[in-house]
Amino acid sequence: MKTLEAVSQPLGHLATPQPAPSTSLELMAYRLDIQARAQAxxxxxxxxxxxxATEAARDMDVEALxxxxxxxxxxxxxxxxKVSHHTIRAYRKGLDVFLGYAQQVGLQLLRPRPNHGVAYARWLEAQGYNTSTVRVRLAAARKLFAALRWAGATDATPFADVRPAPDPVPRTEKRKPYxxxxxxxxxxxxxxxxxxILLLGAHAGLRVSEIAGLQRVDVHLDGEHPYLMVTGKHQKRQGVPLSRTLAKALSLWLSATPDLGPRVLSAGSVDYVQGRVKAVCERTGVPYSRRQVHGLRHSAGTRIYSDTSDLLAVRDHLRHADITSSEIYVEYARKTKAPAVKSW
Known part of the structure; x- marks a missing residue:
């Protein structure tokens, strides 16, 4: 039987978020690594x-927890x-934040008070985190207590009914499309x-993690209808058609960089993609704040709806699981039109 020390020892590197696995072999090694730790x-x-588990909670042992x-x-x-690297990163960061808070206020993991969960939510909001980040941080804390209950260390559920405060910013004001x-x-x-990078977001509608993780083997430029095979949320694989502009840019880039290995970009990290988009925005004076890379995906959805008035076309191109996720692009498209009273 493996000791807890053997289980915890490889995890120190996760305190600093690492680039996502960028090749099939790296992904396999990553999955085998976390599988081995779980098996222990x-x-x-x-x-x-x-x-x-009880000892880890009592001692506030971050790595063991x-x-x-x-x-x-x-x-x-x-x-x-198939839990994604992105999810692992988000929950690890959330656990670090929660345990820092717990130590600060003297919260005992094995015997939390009934109001500790909601107090943590209000503390997060007071730190200036936006609603979506608060939601992820609460989810991480919820996962910690689920793990402690699974291990039999406690039956506490301090986050069972805790939710972030309603977001006062309209959803159309967040990550606005370019x-x-x-x-x-x-x-x-x-x-x-x-x-x-820009066209993968603004034409293909890829998420930043999908842009960063795109592999050359997934780029199909031959044939009448060039496309990408994209690994999206929940590791779902789907085809995405390419615009002529993006297909041409990809063809030129791939031909010019045969030595990069299996991935499309020079580096396979989200931070790298964000840095490149931010740099172009700074050079041109195009606002990056509150839009970031994801605003390019919103540009794709908005343009498709503006051109087609077809919500199903938006859903299919952006690979939404539920069409309700596509409805925001109706609002974005309406905002790009001149006011009805302009010509009065």
Whole structure:
């Protein structure tokens, strides 16, 4: 049987977020790594599992608590072994924030008070976190207590009914789309790799993590209808058609960079993609704040709806699981039109 020290030892690197696995071999190694750590917990007899978890909670042992939480995510989470690197990063960061708060206020993990959950939510809001970040931080704390309950260390559920305060900012004011004029200006100003990044967002509608993780084997430029195979949320694989402009930019970039290896971009991290888009925005004076890379995806959805008035076309191109996620693009498109009273 593996000791807790063996389980926890490899986890220190997760305190600093690491780039996502960028090749099939790296992804396989990553999954085998977290599987091995989860298996170490699964192999423990119930009394040992309970004692290890209890000790970790009592001592506020960050690495052991993360190891336990990660194992429960893998063994009992909805995504199972396919839990994404992005989710792992988000929950690890959330656990670090929560444990820092717990130590600050003297919260005992094994015996939290009934109001500790809602107090943590209000503390997060007071730190200036936006509503979506508060939601993720609460989810991480919820996962920690789910892991402690799974191990038999406590039956506490301090976050069961805790939700962020309503967001006063209208959803159409968040991650606003870049206008078609702005996208054209950014693409003109970017170098070849930056053009590819911008168009993967503004034409193909890829999320920032999808842009960062795109592999050359997933780019299909031959044939009448060029397309990408994209690994999206919940590791779902779907095809995405390419515009002529993006297909041409990808063809030029891939031909110019045969030595980059399996990935499309020079670096396979979200931070790299964000940095390149931000740099082009700064050079052109196009606002990046409150839009960031995701605003390019919103540009794609808005343009499709403006051109087609077809919400299903938006859903299919952006790969939304539910058409209600596509409805915001109706609002974005309406905002780009001149006011009805303008010509009165």
């Amino acid at each position: 917990w699964a192999d423990m007899d119930e009394p040992v599992l309970r004692r290890r 993360w190891s336990l939480t990660e194992a429960n995510l893998l063994l009992n989470g909805l995504s199972g072994a 206008s078609e004029t702005e996208v054209e200006e950014l693409v003109r100003a970017g170098d070849l790799e930056e053009k590819v």
